[in-house]
Amino acid sequence: MYPSRRSTRFSLIAALLLCCGAFFYFFLRINPSLHYLMQEPTFRVDGRFLLQHLSYPGGIADYAAAFLMQFFQYPVIGALLIALVFCAVALVSRRMFRPVPWYQLHLFPVAFCAVLQSNYYHPLSATIGLLSALLAFNIYQALCNTRKAVRAGIFLIIGLVLYFCAGGNFLLFALLCMVSETLCSRQNVLALFYGIVAAALPWCAQRFFFLVSMHDAYLYALSLGVAGYVPFFTPYVLYGFFPVVYCSILLIHHSIKAEKSCGKFRARLAVAGPAVTAAALIIVLVLGLIVSFNRTNNATLLACRLSRLGKWEKLLSVVRNTSTYNLYTACAAGQAFYYTRTLPVDLFTIPQFYGANGLFLFFDPQAREKTYDPLMAPCRCDLYFRLGLVNNAEQWGYEAIGVRGESGWTLRCLAQIHALKGELVAARTCLSVLESMPLERAWAEDFRTRLDSGSFLKNDATLLPVRAAMPTRDFIAQNLELPMLDVERLLEQNPDNDMAYEYLMASYMLSGNLRKMATLFTSRGFSAYTETPRLYQEALLLHKAIYPDADTLVLKNHVNPATVSDFCDFNAIMENYRTDPGMKVQKLAERFWNSYWYYYLFSLQERQGKR
């Protein structure tokens, strides 16, 4: 039952192929940059950061994961690193399953890890911790022919180091050692001793050494408490796989050895086993990856990432092609519409389930827990920064740091915000933090140079518009309760703030506040477009239809005959199908699905429960 050279080569090739597959899967489908966006790990090259990670069990795994995950910003490198980690998992698992090499059992953990890694919340530290535990067990196995006392010593030393480095993964190591001692070496007392050590070590560590909760003392750096796994039991399957399968292998191995005429049994195993496991592996892998892929999270994160990068056209294409909409996609799409100059034209080409809340990434105050969604703070920071509400952006930037730690992107925003506000020392503090991050250093040094020379605004396409859009007089922010009010006040002070204007118009339309929309339109006029944008024309017509006393001059000057004709057609369909509401909606949707009239009469009313 021990591996031949051929089977060894085959299992290595199989592992390599699987990892190549993982690379392409993660690069093309999952996109590690979205992992980065969801978790935004901090990695700093300084003693303080390292010391923080030495202060709790599992900190070293976190440190290693933070180091690797900073490269996840680049999808190719991220996918490559994931594939390499998986490859390492396969290699260290292989030794454990060496007695049955042709079963390719070492590929199952990779499959489970791939399913886990498909969850954007999955911490890489859990995979690194698992790898450490398997590596530690390999070392233990390699030394298992020594005397009992020596083995116990080795277990203690490796166990302590592993617990310090990888936290709860020590428990897996201890469990495997117990199985090994019970079934391989028949040392039940030693196994019992290992069990006691495994139970006692985290307890003692929490009680006397580390300032962590008891839960973290036992389970830190395991993926058991992480949300969002589909199927939810995958981490349990992964951690259970090793002791169960290892135990089974040892039992089978012993039974074969015990059987005098084992040839038949062996032959049966040799033929059926690999086929069955290969089939199981394929089923696990395919089903796992299909089920675990979360389209909503993928689309949401992709929209947020593209919004950060300012790739507006691509963002709109992503949002239009997705079937899942949420506040994040709505907010990102709103910005994309604005920056592609299509907000007053194409706003209703995507469903506006969230109304004005979607524009401002504003969760219903009743759902308070949503406020602490990890993506919320950085996304709001970006939005308010672009709108010119730099204090709101600063608030959400620091919220993001409170919730997620010192992420490079947020610190960049904060450095720019402080610079724009003239708070140069605060800006330099943020830059100093950035300079301790390997991948942020270049940007920070460049910005510091510009800051020191007093020319940070010069030719800066990002900061100049923000500077021009900022409020000039103080008022109390309402972004926690009614963000629209902040934009109203901002526009009062800064009438040239086009983004504020378009956002306000859009939010009035989305909330069905036609009077305010018409008033704002009349008071400001519109110069950014050669003709009045379609949705404004539609809203003005509707406004006039609902409020007959409204000024007709506005219609005359700003609504073209084609729109009036469309409105007549819309009304005609309404009239023709008065008795058949289903057909009416169908007919209207066919032609006017992206019109403001359709939104106002159907989507908005439905959302407000006034159908």
Place this chain on the structure above:
Amino acid sequence: MNLKVLMQGGRSAILSVSSAGLLFTYCGLPLPPNDATATGTAPIIDPDYSGVVLPGNIAPLNFSIRERGRRFFTDIRDSGGTHIRIASASPHLRIPPGQWRMLLDRNRGKPLYIDITVQDDHGAWKRYATIRDSVAQEGIDRYCVYRLTPPLYTVAGDMGIYERDLSTFRERPIWLNRMSDKNCMNCHTFKNNDPDYMIAHMRDGQGSGTFIKQKGIVYKVNTATDLTKPAGFPAWHPDGAVIAFSINKVRQFFHETGSTREGIDLVSDIILYNTATGVISSSPALSSPDYMETQPEWSPDGQYLYFCRAPQFYFDSTADSHERIFYDLVRIRYTAETSSWGGIEPVLTHEQTQGSVAFPRISPDGRFLLFSLARYGTFTIFRPGGDICLLDLRSGVFRRLDVNSDEPESYPVWSSEGRWFVFSSKRINGITARIYLSRLDTAGNASKPILLPQKDPRYYDSFLMTYNVPAIITRPMTIAPQRMVRVMLDNKHRRNAVIDPALRALKTNQHARLPSGTTATDLSAIKTSH
């Protein structure tokens, strides 16, 4: 004779020879020539430790030389010929702790000089004007306790309460919120700088409540009752039998220009918690519906309770009405034997201060009262212009101390002997608060404040956590952090506060005076509904 070899900035070796009366430090780098050009100006050092008065037991004041150059030579000396000489290619100076300690010990009550010579990029040496500091005769209580948090807005991130040994750089956590439910934690307070009497508060999550340590007894109190919200801003009575708290309903909001955050109390009252009986009591003067009472502080003899008080305010977020909340400093007589109260006596009014008083702190000898003075409200750390002031309780005269800056200063606390005080200030960057120490002489003059020294002089440059609620204690905390958390999480250590019948009657009466239809049951709601 004592020989040491040290590394300075990882670049140059320093050989230090110490003998009776002489410390001499030499390194492999070239020493400046005697005829170095004198600039006549003082060097810029960061933190600015020039002209300060040092506690006799303070840790080395490591600093960076903010002058351009490629070699830096620093000579720290006394008038008796004792030197610490450090030559380095790095401008970031780390003073050998042992030599520093000896230098301070020999110079209690005497001046200390720092000479800095810098070799510029062309090889020429420039000698800057001598910096003159002085060492106080006395030291400062050795331990400082503070909370470290990210700049907080609405979400509590990772935070903890830490204890720093002021004579070394050793900082140790005494309570981290990662040990519990990532709760917000604050209000750590000690009785007369004694770590045997401690209060700390934890909220928002599992284990919320007030931790109390009285000598060997530790327990958790739930100060929230059907009439009171959880209490904060504690002040121990000197006999340790009662603790004054204030109950505040805080409203945080944000500005759209300038400093972002703003906080005000919507309602507040002062209550008294009896540690023996667990009864919460108050008096009409301390929980009046017409005033907001907050931030109590006992006089050292325990006969008076000082606190801040402002007329009840009704918040309107669209107006600047919050800028008209002005707190006066008042006091009320307390008789511990009978638990009875006298009448309110104004100590310092808004008319006198033209501002708003917060965080009153009385010196251990009862002579001075330190407080924060802001333009309005009591959240002085959010507001540029918040200053530390000193009131002479004998003469009734108050003045702004010379320790202030344009950025917010807040939360002064005294050391046990009353010669030193610490406070937090955002003077460095306006965003994150740092801790400063200053000495007060018998005439009430404060020395130039010293930024809490760190081993790496660049420490604060990239440190985004903010220090708040500093406290000074005479000895290190002896209770293990794990035990503190167990006390908070385990209900067997929990005591529920009980409302005194008189307070209940008082509140019920206030409630009865509300318009009909008001169903609010707790104190905050009663006041808010006005």
